[in-house]
Amino acid sequence: MSIINYASREIQFKIVYYGPALCGKTTNLAYIHERISPANRGDLVSLATAADRTLFFDFLPLNAVVIKGFVTKFQLYTVPGQVIYNATRQLVLRSVDGIVFVADSQWEKMEDNVESFKNLEENLAQQNLSIDEIPYVLQYNKRDLTNIAPINYLEFLLNNRKRRVPSFEVISSTGQNVFASLNAVSQMLLHKFSKQEAPASGAATAVAVPVEPSSLPSPTLKPKIALPSLS
Amino acid sequence: MNCIPALTIENVATLDGILGDFLQKSDADLTVVIDRGGNVISQSGDGSVMDVTIIAALAAGSFAATQELARRIGEVEFNALYHQGNGSHIFMNSVDENTIMITVFGRRTTVGLVRFYSAAAALAVAELLKSLDPSAGHGFTFDASDVTANPIFVDR
Numbered sequence: 500m501s502i503i504n505y506a507s508r509e510i511q512f513k514i515v516y517y518g519p520a521l522c523g524k525t526t527n528l529a530y531i532h533e534r535i536s537p538a539n540r541g542d543l544v545s546l547a548t549a550a551d552r553t554l555f556f557d558f559l560p561l562n563a564v565v566i567k568g569f570v571t572k573f574q575l576y577t578v579p580g581q582v583i584y585n586a587t588r589q590l591v592l593r594s595v596d597g598i599v600f601v602a603d604s605q606w607e608k609m610e611d612n613v614e615s616f617k618n619l620e621e622n623l624a625q626q627n628l629s630i631d632e633i634p635y636v637l638q639y640n641k642r643d644l645t646n647i648a649p650i651n652y653l654e655f656l657l658n659n660r661k662r663r664v665p666s667f668e669v670i671s672s673t674g675q676n677v678f679a680s681l682n683a684v685s686q687m688l689l690h691k692f693s694k695q696e697a698p699a700s701g702a703a704t705a706v707a708v709p710v711e712p713s714s715l716p717s718p719t720l721k722p723k724i725a726l727p728s729l730s
Numbered sequence: 731m732n733c734i735p736a737l738t739i740e741n742v743a744t745l746d747g748i749l750g751d752f753l754q755k756s757d758a759d760l761t762v763v764i765d766r767g768g769n770v771i772s773q774s775g776d777g778s779v780m781d782v783t784i785i786a787a788l789a790a791g792s793f794a795a796t797q798e799l800a801r802r803i804g805e806v807e808f809n810a811l812y813h814q815g816n817g818s819h820i821f822m823n824s825v826d827e828n829t830i831m832i833t834v835f836g837r838r839t840t841v842g843l844v845r846f847y848s849a850a851a852a853l854a855v856a857e858l859l860k861s862l863d864p865s866a867g868h869g870f871t872f873d874a875s876d877v878t879a880n881p882i883f884v885d886r
Contacts, residue, residue: 502771502862503734503870506742510734510870511769534885541781544788555791558768560783563883567876574768574787590794594767678885685882692734693874 503569511572512688513594514681517619518601519611520552520580523640523671527601528559528575530674531681539563553579556591565689573685580615589622597688598635599680601671602657604647609656616657634687636680637666643673735862736870742772744858749774752851756844758835759818763855765828766790771859780834789832793822812841823848826856 503510516524525545532543539562546555557577565571578588600619602612620630639653648656650668658666665683667676737745749761753775760775762782768790773782797807810823821833821844831852833844 502737502765502769504737504742504772506737506739513767513769531883535883536886539883541783544784546791555795558784558787560781560787561883565878565882566872571882572783574783576768576787586798587795590791593790593794594765594769674885678881678883681883682881686877689877690874692870693872693877 507570508568509570509572510566511574512596512685513574513576514597514599514684514688515592515595516575516577516599516601517588517592517615518580518638518640519603519608519615520582522580522601522603522608522612522615523638523669524577524580524601525553525557526671527599527638527669527677527681528557528577530671530677531561531575532559534674534678535561552581553577554584555579555587565685571689575681582614585618585622588618589625592619592622592626595623595628595633597684598630598633599638599684600635600657601638601640601669602653604639604641604653605644606646606648609648612653613656631660631662634684634691636664636684636687638669638671638676638680639666640669640671642668642675643670734870737771737862741858741862745772745855746774748851748854748858752833752847756833756835756847757839758833758844760834761848761851762786762789762832763825764790764830764832766794766830771829775834785832785834789820789822790830793824793830810845812845814841821845821848823852825852826859829856829859831855 516527518524528543532540541560544558545553546557548554556579559575561573561575563571563573576591578591598619600616623630623633637657639650641647654666658664667680667683669676669680671677745763749763749772753761758775760773760777762773762785763771764786765771768787770782770786793811796811800807807824810821813820818834818836819841821835821841823831825831831848833848835844
């Protein structure tokens with residue numbers, strides 16, 4: 500839960516980058532750290548193994564003035580994607596305000612994407628939270644690779660819920676749509692606390708426009724692997 | 731509509747008083763009250779030599795990680811943690827189920843003194859934070875028009 504301090508006129512939010520192992524969560528934070536004005540960010544802290552795999556989390560604090568008269572602090576975290584580190588993912592999700600789910604677009608990663616999304620729902624449920632109540636956006640990362648699933652398939656797989664969310668075609672290594680997705684989730688969580696909830700303006704740049712789930716197209720390509728159902 | 735728990739100017743003054751008094755008695759350098767998600771609620775002392783935001787994120791992680799250790803020996807959690815350095819040390823203690831207090835101290839004092847005074851300070855902080863429950867009408871909301879329409883973060 501975020502908290503507001505009237506004396507220092509500060510408000511804090513926590514955004515977590517979630518997704519399967521090696522999907523590009525840390526690359527997102529590294530790009531943001533490199534490209535945002537130093538005046539608006541702190542140090543990027545990475546607790547990684549010798550092989551540069553995230554062991555605990557990555558952390559990047561950002562500042563902005565987005566609500567009239569208040570300095571807003573956004574704390575960006577990544578979780579370790581490897582399956583064995585689920586206890587750590589639960590810790591990092593504590594008090595989360597917004598989520599960027601980073602999916603790996605490669606065909607062979609589809610099962611990992613679905614498993615990770617289900618794991619996110621389970622870990623939120625442990626905190627009595629529901630994915631349907633938390634502002635989140637989807638990133639379809641690694642769009643520069645050749646063996647990738649088409650967007651409508653990824654949408655069918657991960658964005659086929661009652662509430663459809665903004666989704667972005669991302670190449671985190673070059674920064675394509677990294678800031679767009681961060682801005683979208685930031686706007687969504689700000690509007691969650693505003694008196695009149697409004698759609699995120701960042702959604703205009705998203706690849707998906709909200710439609711009824713029933714009108715979603717079926718995937719045109721068949722997966723090469725058996726996929727677990729996403730409830 | 732959702733509310734954000736709000737610290738009023740009076741709340742902050744009270745917190746500053748509790749933490750300032752604790753620092754004076756314990757002779758510690760810095761104390762920070764954080765939630766267990768790593769957000770800074772309040773701080774007192776010299777925070778200029780370190781990034782308090784990062785200390786808070788790492789301390790919350792460290793505190794949470796030891797919960798599993800505690801469970802293995804039949805405890806719910808460890809109420810306090812102490813990290814000993816050569817010249818600077820960190821003491822962390824639980825305030826309530828959502829809040830932790832971090833104290834950074836050096837050679838001028840001892841862990842025993844910090845521990846002794848932090849117990850009373852944590853109790854006083856917990857009492858104050860109880861009153862911030864947004865469901866009790868102490869929340870903060872704002873108009874959608876108060877939120878900037880421009881992109882919040884800009885790629886240089």
